[in-house]
Amino acid sequence: MFPARLNRILPWIFLATGILALIQLVSMLGKFAAKSGLAAWFLHHRLEIAAGLGVAAAMAWLVVGLGALRRRNRLPKFLSERRWLMDILDRLTNRAELERRLAENSEPIFVDADALAATLKANVVGQDKTCVDVAAQIRRRLALKQRGKPVGVFLFAGPPGVGKTWLGKVLADALGRKLLHFDMTQFSAGGFGATSLFGAAKGYVGSQEYGKLTAALRDTPDAVVLLDEIEKAHSDVHKNFLTAWNDGFITEKSDGKQISTTRAIFILTTNAAIDELSDLSRQYAEDPDELRRAAVGALRGAGFAPEVLNRIDRIFVFDPLAGLDIARVAALEIERMISSYGLTVAEGGIDPEVLFDLMGRQQKIGLQASSRDLTRAIEESIADSLIAAREKGAKAVSLVKGPDGVRAEIAAAPGPAKLKAQEG
Template identity: 65%
Template sequence: MTRALTALATRVMPLAFVAMAMVSVSQFWIQHGPKQSTIAAFYDRSIDTMQQHAWVVLALTGLFWAVAIAGWLHEKNRPPLRIENGGLLMDILDRLTNRQVLENKIAEEPQAIVIDSDKLANALKSKVIGQDAVCEDMAQQIRRRLALKQRGKPVGIFMLAGPPGTGKSYLAKCLATELQKKLFHFDMTQFSSGAYAASQLFGAAKGYVGSDTYGKLTAALRDTPDAVILLDEFEKAHSEVHKNFLTAWNDGFVTEASDGKQISSTEAIFVLTTNAATDALQALSETYANDVDELRRSSINALHEAGFAPEVLNRIDRVFVFKPLSGLDIARVTALEIEVMIKGYDLDIAEGGIDPDILFDMMKRQQRLGMGASSRDLLRAVEESIADTLISAKQKGYKTVKLVARDGVVKAEAAQ
């Protein structure tokens, strides 16, 4: 359409210029030319007619100029034409493919994202108690990797190692929440039974049961390529499952067995957790508390000795070692668990509404359990101590409560 208008303007433009020239000549003739000849009189009448319609001529001239300029701008923004064998050729992509579709695909490629690592670290530390160093390091790693525009592998492959119940899985969930990404949680203990385990995650080949549907992992990455993938207790998965992940981490895609399609993993964040080598890792975290690099190196060696294949460990970007809960961290976790449980009964906790004696008793109880104690033990202790009194408070119609310790028993009272 634009080209047609431009061509029309090009043809009519000379006529418009002729008309303008005639108007100018007429002005000169009227002022300076002779008045006596019949030809001159006829010409005068013609010029008068032109003058009466001068604005129409000017308007048409302006319109054609506007169309011509618009066409020129349109042509200027088009890809340059190549000259070959004396003739003009269109862009090779226009000739041989759908250039617009190609440009759309390029636009869909992963874009560089810059996040505030301090803000992310603070958000994680406020939820995952006692693991400040891990949260800060994790935030820095995520920031660096998201800022890369071109990636041939996932955003990150992180292993969280350490005692059970110290917040490893919870950190992955908090990370997904803070980054506003969907979380897919896979309990790897469910994928420990031979080759069938791999087909559950990556699909079954044609002719086998389940080959008409995608695997759980490939379907997740197909539908949500930028998800956080939590692989809980990764060491308990079958070795065939481990092998299937190597391509995802090294080459940036996983292959769906049912149709052979390659599913990109370059936008995903993989978080592995393990309870392997807990004692060794705990000793190492104390020995190298001030030497982060040596802690990571020695931790990888400990995990190798615990049964992790070298090819798996070599593809992990970072190993984060979690510390057991101790000191006031136990009190912090306990207070948070109490708050969550109170809200679970549709009640509110008053500010300062937890008796310090309750938290102190919980700390003592946890310490008696020794190094094997976890946040799950705290959760059970909290439930045993306050569940019944919260139910009673709810039945009495309380809205906001405070917890007090009376004769070794926790009571929920109405807050004033």
């Protein structure tokens, strides 16, 4: 309360200080004139000189005060309507925003699409076509000199566990950009979800701090923003994203500042309409425009708002994992799990029967199957055996399928030369 009152009387304090300074100046000039022989002239015209200096000082303080009021949008209406008082940009648009956009005018960035696609494919199993397409889109959009919108707003759609979230993370790493990862299931409540991401208006709890998203974009405007399971977020949260995707800024509620989104890449993921999207992906595999049209219809039927879909630049439909791709994902998950127990996998140390069984379990679940299901199945199969091997001092293990299930057998750890070759 006190700071607000102080702000209101501060201009008057400045004005009083200016008047006192003016009186001091007049006194000093009088002394100077007396010593220089101009005393008679100065004394004769002292009232005119004092009046002139007073008017000049008052006009200067008036201009400064009106400028401060105008910047705070507290200028009286009878003055704000005077066209001669305001710059044409202040009168007809948001000049501050225009100046900010001009300062942030994006320079083109040239990316090797082939190299980027190769990096993505090397890390994401079973989605080669999508990786190539994503790399091409990124290259085209980063090469634009001027953008009034984000670099891209991409929707990754498809069954759970096929690499949607993982591709977003790999893309951020490949581009050298910070990843801002939000699980949108945590923002399913309207009021709380919106304020948590975009800040709270003045007078409400939390208005002293920026929202999680606005603060992050303020500090790292060129981030990759990964919004997992976007369909789970409340409709109020979706509405707040509309200006971010369409107009190139997002508003922080606590102070009304506009945070630029023109340098960010937004990745949205969804598990909605997976059966229909899988059929459409096969049907329109060679016609991306028709696939987008059909996918928009499917997602709209699954509850996506039209205004959200209209702001998405590209929809990528991920293929379900099948055949050897399931085995590849399973092998990587096994290697990761064994590593988490402080062990390594011997070369060729995974029995093909182990992977074959996991593939069968995954295929029985169908399109709803995910890498999480694989992880759970692997953990159930080998965790106890890995712990036993670790307790025996093992450094490396091989997985063998036996009549009683999968067991981890102690194997010779690879030598230094082989380790160096594997790292290379």
